[in-house]
Amino acid sequence: xxxxxxxxxxxxxxxxxxxxxxxxxxxxxxxxxxxxxxxxxxxxxxxxxxxxxxxxxxxxxxxxxxxxxxxxxxxxxxxxxxxxxxxxxxxxxxxxxxxxxxxxxxxxxxxxxxxxxxxxxxxxxxxxxxxxxxxxxxxxxxxxxxxxxxxxxxxxxxxxxxxxxxxxxxxxxxxxxxxxxxxxxxxxxxxxxxxxxxxxxxxxxxxxxxxxxxxxxxxxxxxxxxxxxxxxxxxxxxxxxxxxxxxxxxxxxxxxxxxxxxxxxxxxxxxxxxxxxxx
Amino acid sequence: xxxxxxxxxxxxxxxxxxxxxxxxxxxxxxxxxxxxxxxxxxxxxxxxxxxxxxxxxxxxxxxxxxxxxxxxxxxxxxxxxxxxxxxxxxxxxxxxxxxxxxxxxxxxxxxxxxxxxxxxxxxxxxxxxxxxxxxxxxxxxxxxxxxxxxxxxxxxxxxxxxxxxxxxxxxxxxxxxxxxxxxxxxxxxxxxxxxxxxxxxxxxxxxxxxxxxxxxxxxxxxxxxxxxxxxxxxxxxxxxxxxxxxxxxxxxxxxxxxxxxxxxxxxxxxxxxxxxxxxxxxxxxxxxxxxxxxxxxxxxxxxxxxxxxxxxxxxxxxxxxxxxxxxxxxx
Numbered sequence: 023x024x025x026x027x028x029x030x031x032x033x034x035x036x037x038x039x040x041x042x043x044x045x046x047x048x049x050x051x052x053x054x055x056x057x058x059x060x061x062x063x064x065x066x067x068x069x070x071x072x073x074x075x076x077x078x079x080x081x082x083x084x085x086x087x088x089x090x091x092x093x094x095x096x097x098x099x100x101x102x103x104x105x106x107x108x109x110x111x112x113x114x115x116x117x118x119x120x121x122x123x124x125x126x127x128x129x130x131x132x133x134x135x136x137x138x139x140x141x142x143x144x145x146x147x148x149x150x151x152x153x154x155x156x157x158x159x160x161x162x163x164x165x166x167x168x169x170x171x172x173x174x175x176x177x178x179x180x181x182x183x184x185x186x187x188x189x190x191x192x193x194x195x196x197x198x199x200x201x202x203x204x205x206x207x208x209x210x211x212x213x214x215x216x217x218x219x220x221x222x223x224x225x226x227x228x229x230x231x232x233x234x235x236x237x238x239x240x241x242x243x244x245x246x247x248x249x250x251x252x253x254x255x256x257x258x259x260x261x262x263x264x265x266x267x268x269x270x271x272x273x274x275x276x277x278x279x280x281x282x283x284x285x286x287x288x289x290x291x292x293x294x295x296x297x298x299x300x301x
Numbered sequence: 302x303x304x305x306x307x308x309x310x311x312x313x314x315x316x317x318x319x320x321x322x323x324x325x326x327x328x329x330x331x332x333x334x335x336x337x338x339x340x341x342x343x344x345x346x347x348x349x350x351x352x353x354x355x356x357x358x359x360x361x362x363x364x365x366x367x368x369x370x371x372x373x374x375x376x377x378x379x380x381x382x383x384x385x386x387x388x389x390x391x392x393x394x395x396x397x398x399x400x401x402x403x404x405x406x407x408x409x410x411x412x413x414x415x416x417x418x419x420x421x422x423x424x425x426x427x428x429x430x431x432x433x434x435x436x437x438x439x440x441x442x443x444x445x446x447x448x449x450x451x452x453x454x455x456x457x458x459x460x461x462x463x464x465x466x467x468x469x470x471x472x473x474x475x476x477x478x479x480x481x482x483x484x485x486x487x488x489x490x491x492x493x494x495x496x497x498x499x500x501x502x503x504x505x506x507x508x509x510x511x512x513x514x515x516x517x518x519x520x521x522x523x524x525x526x527x528x529x530x531x532x533x534x535x536x537x538x539x540x541x542x543x544x545x546x547x548x549x550x551x552x553x554x555x556x557x558x559x560x561x562x563x564x565x566x567x568x569x570x571x572x573x574x575x576x577x578x579x580x581x582x583x584x585x586x587x588x589x590x591x592x593x594x595x596x597x598x599x600x601x602x603x604x605x606x607x608x609x610x611x612x613x614x615x616x617x618x619x620x621x622x623x624x625x626x627x628x629x630x631x632x
Contacts, residue, residue: 024424025465031419038416042405049404049445125399128365129461132395133417134388140417294367296314296360 035135036143043147057105057155064101068224069093088226090255095171098163099250100223102156103182107189107217107243109152112210113145114193115200122204137289138282141197142190149186156182164254177260178250184270185246191277198281198288201297222247242273303338304469304500305345305362309371310335312357312524331357333524334371339500341468344491346515347504348618350630354524355504356396359473362502363393375469389418394462396474403447407438407457410446411464418465425464432460435490452483459487463494470494472503476510488514508618508630520622527625535621542567543590544620548610549601552581556604560585565593572629580609584623 026034047054072080072093085091121127121144130140157179164171196213200206220234221227221243227235238244245266252258260267291297312332317324332354339345347355360366362373364384372379378386394400401410408429415425433439436456446454459475472491476484491514495501505511511518512532520528520535528535552571560569568586583601587593590613601608622630 024421025419026421027419034416034419034422038413042402042409042413045409046402046404124402125397126402128395129400129414130417131365132363132388132391132393133414134385134419135417136385290367293365294369296357296366 032136032139035139036146039140039143040146040150043144047147047151054151057152058159061098061101061105061156061159064105065094065097068097068101087229090251092168092255094167095164095255096251097224098160099178099254100247102160103185103243103247103250104214104218104221104223106149106152106156106182106186107246108210108214109148110145110186110189111192111196111214111217112206113148114141114190115196115206115210117144117148118197119200119204119206137286141194141282141285145193153183153186171254174254174257178253180260181246181249181253181263181267181270184267184274185242187274188242188270188277191273191279191281194278194281194285198285201285201292202288217241217243220244242270242277245270303340304376305337305339305502306374307335307337307358307362307371308373310358310361310368310373311370312354312361312366313369330524332361332368335519335521335524335526336371337519337526337529339469339502341498341500342495343516344495344501344503344514346511346518347502347521348506348508348511348518348622348630349504349521350506350628353521355506355521356473357524358521359393359395359471359502359504362387363391363471364388389465390467390469392462392465392467392470394459394470394472394475396477400458401446401454401461404445406443406445407433407449407453408442410457411461414461415464420465428464428466432463436460437486452479455479456483456487459490468499470499470501472501474505475503476505476507484510506630508622512618518618520618520625522622522626522628528621532618535618536616539586539616539620539624542586542588542616542624544614544616545585545587545590545594545597546610546612546614547583547585547597547601547608548580549583550578550580550607550609551604552583552601552606556601556606557583560597560600563587563593563596565589566597568623568627570623570627570629582629584620584629586620586624 072084076083081091081093084093088096090096118127121130161172161175164175196206196210199209220238221241222238227238227244230238249263249266252263253260310332311334314329314331316327316329318327319325335358337345347358349355357366361368362375362380364380364387368381372381375387376390378390380387402413405413411429411432412425415429420428430439433442436459438453438456438460441449441453446457449457455478462470462472475491476487479487488510491501491503503514515532517529517531518535519526554571557569557571560566565588566585570584571581572584573581585597594611598608598611619630
């Protein structure tokens, strides 16, 4: 038998899991539409609330509070980051649960593929699709409404990609909860809605009470959203935002290690109780 | 050298029962201190009724369930300490047809798992083609598994277990719900794998399958191995009795139980499984069977049991099971 090992083996396994996901998507195509429309719907919701409740001075108030008068870009950046992070946080656990329901989780766990590779791979398809859709949705909006900011978007996109790494750690933690409690949406939806409140998705976090801002500071999305707005709307560069990029890199080191350690503990217990084959 | 070595392996599950806020803990012993070995080129059948502990044993061997105590070694690697190495040395087919991706084709399923087993891509393509040919699935390789028949899905699942050419193969009920032709194909393939030197373990509650395929059979009941040996050795031990098989209607354990009091009768077991028209099968182990048969029939007729067939039969592994446990394997 001929096998591959090391980095090549990991890449081959990740590619196989990724393409399996893509094939599933093409055979259940409805989700594409949802991903394309959601950021616009969330933005329109907030935009409408501002316009209809705030009245004719809404834009001026908005500019005074946020420092930007481009409501559409400000909100769509928040919406799109929120949606992308929602997918990353949710997807490891949801994909694991999906495999468990299909009856294929044990088949994956029987293989000698590394667990981290498997966990990342299971959510890779959704993450890549969401990240590409993010670029298409936000990119199209920027090209139409303020084309000069498009180069800034490329820099902002790097901040987003760095910010996704710590989110995997939170995703691993949820995956552990899913293995244990089998109800992925209870935790994930509650926490993802909290993320929208805490990370400045639709307003600056500086308006939150100080103790809440402390919580915001522990979440990577807070820095990603703020950085993206500064780059796209305030013409700052990625280099000038090195402080928050440094924090994101630090979180990228700590969160995945912590999240995976907790997942492994729960997995160990699940293996003792025969949890993997239970619905 | 044994490629599978199981040493005092046990598994206890803690379960909670009762209404909310008044749940009580209960310990279920699924596998209790079992030990055995399987060498290269040997097939060991784990035979037992549903819930006997066969699947739990297989799942401990393939690292899906952690043993409570004891250890097992696959090609020298411990299932409790070297799990990654154990997985590399195992090919496993778990029971059921939902072990595949129904929205992928047959070839795509095998390709996916080949990558998880780190097979070289060019080699895996050839290996997949070979296995699809071997199991008669080549013509349907491009069809989504959701459109496969049950037999095709089980054959594909079997092919998946052979992808990595592992020295140790574990098959959990490999022919369950298969038609006779597919069953024969799987059994022939298992025999060929044995000739190639694989150590093979299969679980089954089909005694004929255990008999014809296994070099040795471990009869398992309530998590314990009650008998271990070659099928002929095991059957030899019950040959001293005559075995009477009676097919009848209106028959139950309760009705047949008093037959145990006949001095010539050593074991009585009733099975209702696999028989149509509300018929049941009564199996009796007796000394001087021909002499005691009239009294048995008279007793049954008095109990308004409608006897449809009586035969004296050669002992099977089911009789070994009845002899050891006093129960039928089919229930």
